[in-house]
Amino acid sequence: MKSAIAITNRSLHDQVASRIRDLIIEGTLEPGSRIDEAHLIEELGVSRTPFREALRTLAAEGLVIVRPSKGSVVRKLTRDEVFSMLEVLGNLEKLAGELACERASDEEIEALIDLHKHMMDCYRARDRMPYYKMNQDFHSRLAGLSKNETLQEMQANIQARLKRIRYIGNQKPDSWAGAVADHEEMVRALKDRDGLALGEAMANHLKKTWDRVKDSI
Structure with a gap:
């Protein structure tokens, strides 16, 4: 067998x-x-x-x-490596959020919102790995909506290295709930095409990610 x-x-x-x-x-x-x-x-x-x-x-x-x-x-990342990657990723995704609201089509935004809805279905079912993979896809696709290839390449490179780190950020129920609340805030700003609000939501999400993972590294 x-x-x-x-x-x-x-x-x-x-x-x-x-x-x-x-x-x-x-x-x-x-x-x-x-x-x-x-x-x-x-x-x-x-x-x-x-x-x-x-x-x-x-x-x-x-x-x-x-x-x-x-x-x-x-590979085992040090705390300093994780902090520095999250710091840079937060600023990249802040810019991605601002640009996405300017450059994405209505259809592209609607598709990303639809992905978020499927993520929430997985959260309610406490189906962690599918949620995690959709979450990674959400961040990648948001970077894609910036229409900036350099930003996309940099975001993809850092996100790939942080896969395990991002996963452990949802280990505790309150941490997972906090991450979900962050995403709800992102989607509200995305629906309104409020680039500044979305950018701030993305940056704050990455700052909170550090708080959620730092004691597990």
């Missing part, structure tokens, strides 16, 4: 990367731990080649450190 996390389509290394990424986000593969390649290859039901390709993808995202001849490890 195959493991519940086995890969069904063995030809796509991005599926392998997605599964390993989830294990890192959820903490099954702990920060700083060595990745047991032989065990994971067996669990995922894949060959070594797509597995190694997946590790290189995750290394490019900043989630894994590949050490030739020594094995790979899950």
Whole structure:
């Protein structure tokens, strides 16, 4: 009997990367731990080649450190690194919010609001991983609505490195509720196309994220 996390389509290394990424986000593969390649290859039901390709993808995202001849490890961020990334991300997303209200079409804004509604459905069901993934998509798509490629690239780079950190920000019920309240505020500003209000809401959300995660790093 195959493991519940086995890969069904063995030809796509991005599926392998997605599964390993989830294990890192959820903490099954702990920060700083060595990745047991032989065990994971067996669990995922894949060959070594797509597995190694997946590790290189995750290394490019900043989630894994590949050490030739020594094995790979899950990257462990320091408190200073997390704070500095959140500080920069907050300012990037503040600008993204301001620009999105100026440049996004009505259809694009409506689609983002619809995504938020699905997020809230997951929150009410306390379905944490789907909520988390939609939340990541919300922030990425908002950056996309800025229509600024440089901003999008920078936002994507930092967000990728903070995947595990952002996930643990919703561990406690009150922290998750606070994050949801932040998103409700963002969506109100987005509906009104109030760029200044949305920008401030985005920046404050990232500041609060630091408060929610700093004791868990």
